[in-house]
Amino acid sequence: MERNEELFLIKSIAEMLNKETNMEVMLQQVLKRILELTNLKTGWIFLFDEEKEYQLAAHAYLPEALELKGRKYMCEGSCRCIHRGLTGNLKKATNMIDCERIERSIKEKRGNTEGIKLHASVPIKLGEVMFGLLNVASPGKLNFDDDELHILESIAYQIGTACERIRLSEQERSMLVLEERNRLARDLHDSVNQHLFSIMYTARGTKSISENQTITNSLDEIYYSSKDALAEMKDLIWQLSSDHIKEGLKIRLVNYCKTLDLSVSYECLENKIPDYLETAFWKIGREALNNINKHAESSKVIIHVGKIESFFTLKIEDNGCGFNMNEVSNSGFGLTSMRERAKLINGNCLVTSEPNKGTVVYVKVPIRKERKEYNESIN
Template identity: 40%
Template sequence: MLSNELSNIELLKEIAELLNEETEMEKMLQGALQKLLDGTLFETGWIFFIDEKGKQQLIAHENLPNALKQDDCIHLQKDSCWCVSRFQKGELKKASNIIECKRIVNARKMSNEDSGGITHHATVPLQSGQESFGLLNVATPNTIRFSDGELALLESVAFQIGSAIKRILLTRQEQQVALVQERNRLARDLHDSVNQLLFSVTLTARGGIEMTEQPDIKDTFKEIQYLTQEALTEMRALIWQLRPKGLESGIIEGLKGYGDILGLTMTVKVKGVVNLPAIIEETLFRIAQEALNNIRKHSGVLIAELYLTVTSTDVLLVVKDEGCGFHMKEPNKLRSIGLQSMKDRASFVGGTVDWVTGCEKGTEILVRLPY
């Protein structure tokens, strides 16, 4: 018994060291799960994140039998199950044996693959204080019940993982605050220096136009004034991107304000209640900004249409213009850094960006982000 206790202490120490070292969420969870399985009689495991709306994300798994791995672990993620239901109701507080898992039963029935003797599993919530993040499930072939000691160990590991998850989330929040502060500082610097210089050049060029009667010199000053005014508009748009005024009133007002800065006439139609997580709102806003920039710079028109639809699981945005459009000779090669930036931003939060366009046929940017 003493030897087993010492073994468990060593395992918890190894897992704690890994959790303290890792800063990337999925890598951390995968590593902790692997160490748990390597140091115990548990042979397979998987971790769900479950948000406040009940949306599940299978974020890590290790050593799953083929029946459970089939089609990107689809059988582990569809239909209801006891542990998820209890978790969502706030009734799952400690490690528990699952008498019968509906998802495992369905996987064994519907899959021709080997289930590896997995029929039951144990489950434990991942928590930190009063905050719950998801579930850690483990299983062993031909095992229908785990001992109190095994469940106690599972709870200890889950407590460590929950604390590590909270640490990473807090670190991300701090990084986000630091990023916003740096954007604000840069926006202030640009406004106080470059923006003011450009404005001064505009006034100087205007004065030059009025002071000379020579056509060539007057035309030169007019060209300087035009180019400086364009640069001033670009600078104001850049400052807006760094520190968008109006976004505190919602993404729609923020985008309308940005459209005004660019000199665009915008039609905006909204369907559904716009109440989005901060990271989704920020991503959507930045993608829409890039789309509006492209309209002003490349479309040949100054009219844009925005359609925003919010469902229970996704937010859909369409940014449309009736301009010149463009033709992509190589479908897999993006036309600009701007388009690649849109795709990268959407991909970071699990979303997609597509477009429909053609020469003289206008352009539609189609954005879908889950939340």
């Protein structure tokens, strides 16, 4: 590549990176632009997360064999470049001789690889922290020379900086959203909540000085509906406010019980629960506690978090009025959403109840296996 062409390439990529504010769109666009300007045929970008998982963040003009089954073979399993990237053994742009994803495609006759055998792998970094890979390839191209690797490296540096810029601006945006939600929560607390509280106690107070049955019945109705509205408002305010977001599962569940005036006994036999599970357990738990608050006619709850064989478990138990499971339709949003949330993480949620014998919500989720260590000898 001539010097002028190089400069044009770098400038045009920099301009594109500078404009875009959406990570996915930015990566997809920049990849296509790189291919256009370098006359390479195909490329893809992997991004790594904190848990050392990778995801295919962008791809362009993949050969048929890699496009197969919705790019299943690009999104699953490890390979040399991923392994080297994740173990810190890919310091600079490199020719990745014999791409294993291609090799496996050929061996298992998965489809046309369109003459692609090797790709260049270029670390995407910010400072010394590597968080992704830019891979590019062309049919029959068996070597990327030093100049080509050098240019790809400069482009990958720019991509790294652009990713960070977008990440920071997304963070700032979500901070603004959080601030707005907190403001709304405060306003609701100071206005609607106080009014409901005053309606509730005025109804109670007026009832005590009235002897007319029709009036006292209506005052009871006012009292109970404002009490329900107040409970729902408390929940809404709590969900809107972000103060609890950084707290762990135990504090969140226990504090939520306090908000609902439920007395709780909390047992946790597991010190460290993975983040994805904390979120799911928290959301299912909140729903179960809402049901206890609304329906159980009991204010005692036992929460148990544990581990049995290869499963994490969450049990939320009340000793309230229970319900007849044959009479409750499945159309209620709460029970359905608990089951769906458990399913999303490959687990299940079982609700058992009997009239006057309380209710148990039991969630069981398989522990995610660590990614299998990459082994050079495995094909």
